[in-house]
Amino acid sequence: MTPRTMTAQPAIVVEHVSKWFNKRSTRSFKDAFISWVKRQPVRSQQFQALRDVSFTIHEGESVAVMGLNGSGKSTTLKMVSGVLRPDEGQVLTRGRVAGLIEVGAGFHPDLTGRENVFLNAAILGMSEKETKERFEEIVAFSEIGDFIDQEVKHYSSGMFMRLAFSVAIHVELDVLLVDEVLSVGDAPFRAKCNAKLKEMAAQGVTMMIVSHSAGQVKELCSRGIVIRKGEVVFDGAIDEALQVLEG
Structure with missing residues (x-):
C-alpha cells in the first residue's frame, strides 16, 4: 500500500458482494413460441455474475478493473454506480x-445538443449555474x-459520444x-x-476504469x-495484474 492510500479515506468500498441474474432456458424464439402456445411456463435459471467480491479504493487512487468478456467487471462497475x-x-x-458507463444514457434524441448538455449535467448532479459556467x-x-x-x-455516433463524454468529465x-x-x-x-483523465487523476479524483487496453490502463492506473x-x-500492481489477465 502506498503512503497516499495509507492516509487517504476510502472512496469506494465493495464488501462481500454477490449478484445473480435470471437466464432464460429457452434457446430460440421458436422454442419460446411453442412454450407459449402449449401454455408451458418459460423456465429460467440463475446465473451468478459476481461471487463474494470485496475491495476498497481510496481517495485519489486510479484502479483498473479487468477481465475477459462475461467475467463480471462491468457488473461490478454498475454496482458501484448504483x-x-x-x-x-x-x-x-x-x-x-x-x-x-452507458455514455449519453441521459440524452434525449428530440432535444438539441445544448438542451441535452443541461439535462445530462443535471442528471450527473450539476446545478444550472455550474453548467452555464x-x-x-x-x-x-x-x-x-x-x-x-x-x-x-x-x-453521428461519434459526435454523440464526444458530447456525452465531455459533459461527464x-x-x-x-x-x-x-x-x-x-x-x-x-x-x-x-x-x-486520456490527457483529461490524467489531469483529473492529478487533481485527486478517484477513478475506477474498465478497459481492454493494456496501454491505457498502464498510463492511467497504478x-x-x-x-x-x-x-x-488478483488485486495489486498494474503490471502484475496485466500478467495475470494474459496468463
Whole structure:
C-alpha cells in the first residue's frame, strides 16, 4: 500500500458482494413460441455474475478493473454506480460519483445538443449555474461546433459520444467510473480524453476504469483488479495484474 492510500479515506468500498441474474432456458424464439402456445411456463435459471467480491479504493487512487468478456467487471462497475444493487453484501461510496458507463444514457434524441448538455449535467448532479459556467468549455472539448443547436438524433455516433463524454468529465466530482468509452472518436480525440483523465487523476479524483487496453490502463492506473468468472483473482500492481489477465 502506498503512503497516499495509507492516509487517504476510502472512496469506494465493495464488501462481500454477490449478484445473480435470471437466464432464460429457452434457446430460440421458436422454442419460446411453442412454450407459449402449449401454455408451458418459460423456465429460467440463475446465473451468478459476481461471487463474494470485496475491495476498497481510496481517495485519489486510479484502479483498473479487468477481465475477459462475461467475467463480471462491468457488473461490478454498475454496482458501484448504483445502476445495479447487490443481492448480497454492500457497496459504499464517498462524495459525488459520475459514471461513464452507458455514455449519453441521459440524452434525449428530440432535444438539441445544448438542451441535452443541461439535462445530462443535471442528471450527473450539476446545478444550472455550474453548467452555464462550464458550457463553452464542454462544447469546445467535444469539438462538435455549430451542431450544438441541432437535435442529437441527427448526430453521428461519434459526435454523440464526444458530447456525452465531455459533459461527464466537466462535472465537479469526487469519483469517476469509466467503462470502455475511450474507444470513441478518432486517435487525436482519444489522446485528448486520456490527457483529461490524467489531469483529473492529478487533481485527486478517484477513478475506477474498465478497459481492454493494456496501454491505457498502464498510463492511467497504478493498481489492477482482475475478475474471472465473477470472482476477484488478483488485486495489486498494474503490471502484475496485466500478467495475470494474459496468463
